[in-house]
Amino acid sequence: MKITKKIYAKDTMTSEERLQAAINLQVPDRVPVCPRIYYFAAKYAGVDNADLYDPATWNEAIDKCFRELGPWDIINPWGFYHIEVISLIFPMKLLVPGLTLPRDSILQFLEEEIMEFEDYEWIMKICRQTPSLSFLRLVMKWEPKIWSQVPKGWKGYAYIMPRLLDHLITWRKEFKQWAAKGVTPLSGAGVEAAFDSFSMARGLVNFSRDLKQHPDVIARAAEAMTPGNLYLIKSAQPILGIKRAAIALHRSSNDFISPDTFRKLSLPSLKDLVERLKAEGMSSHLHCDGNWDLNFEALRELPAGCVVVELDGTSDIFKAKEIIGDRICISGDVPASLLALGSVSEVDEYCHRLIEEVGKGGGFILTAGCEVAPNAKPENVKAMLESVVKYGYYDRATAYKAAATGA
DSSP states (O other): OOOOOOSSTTOOSOHHHHHHHHHTTOOOSBOOBOOOOSHHHHHHHTOOGGGGGSHHHHHHHHHHHHHHHOOOSEEOOOOOSSHHHHHHHSOSEEEOBTTTBOTTSOOEEEOOOOSOTTHHHHHHHHHHHOGGGHHHHHHHHHHHHHOTTSOSTHHHHHHHHHHHHHHHHHHHHHHHHHHHTTOEESOSSEEEOHHHHHHHHHOHHHHHHHHHHOHHHHHHHHHHTHHHHHHHHHHHHHHHOOOEEEEEESSOSTTTSOHHHIIIIIHHHHHHHHHHHHHTTOEEEEEEOSOOGGGHHHHTTSOTTSEEEEEOSSSOHHHHHHHHTTTSEEEEEEOHHHHHHSOHHHHHHHHHHIIIIISTTSOEEEEESSSOOTTOOHHHHHHHHHHHHHHOBOOHHHHHHHHHHTO
């Protein structure tokens, strides 16, 4: 997707060039900024959260944020227009604003068993039979358990696939609209990491028991899922036109599992998928929920210069810079609490520190910790976005010298 318009007059790169430079651990003209905005857009635009499932309402709300608080470089694809499609990534039962929750609520996940223990062996079986289609076969087994309106068997595919295709086509149209504004998408298609999918689908209590009693089964099933996850991403890429994949990691943090468990059971399948994506010419955007401080060293095993690690305000982003900053682009990490409760000067000061310390030498994307809080102060969001113009331009001579000397 070609982008020619530049965001600010001083820019010497387009947003796409700037993002690619950051991912490749090169020094761009300035630090790119990518606010993860969803529910905040509803509040700012004066609509209910339930209204965001309508593409027109969502686009009006986010465009209002862009015009009045922005601009920004990178849009983080977030809108879901068919609730069943959400479960292709997050295999859990949901409570939905406007359906099973009040219209101004936020989406809620229910910790119930969707995946049975016997499914581990079934997953490994279908991965041997039809490796490329294993992901779709798995989620279509789970979808009727999550949504009563989804039929079982082949009728389930007939129900889901048109909705998934409509989703992708709608995103493609939105990407083109953003490109006209000079904004590039952070990623295209995405999946939940296999280990994390099992944790969510099994439910926390059942999965904790599995970890203790059958860790090898989890690891083998997760590694078997790689071809199916890769096939889904590759199939969606021509429609979306973005060679960057999102990989969600909601249950691999130190809040859920030990560093040793991460390295032995979660990392192998994650590393395999990232390496295969790299071989396809695609970079990986890892959304790392929770505290990852004790997992940073293990992340050094991922290939260098093709991965973004997005932190959510819980991890120590400055420690991340020290440990993985020479191999992995770091994205973050203005805390939700600071955007909601802090002052403009406090937000400005913290963003300045992020840019100076984490942004040193490139390989950094400024964003909020996970998502901009729904109750964030608009003036704080604006201060975060403006910080890259105030402090984020790199001194080209200094940058080139640092790159040449490795300083």
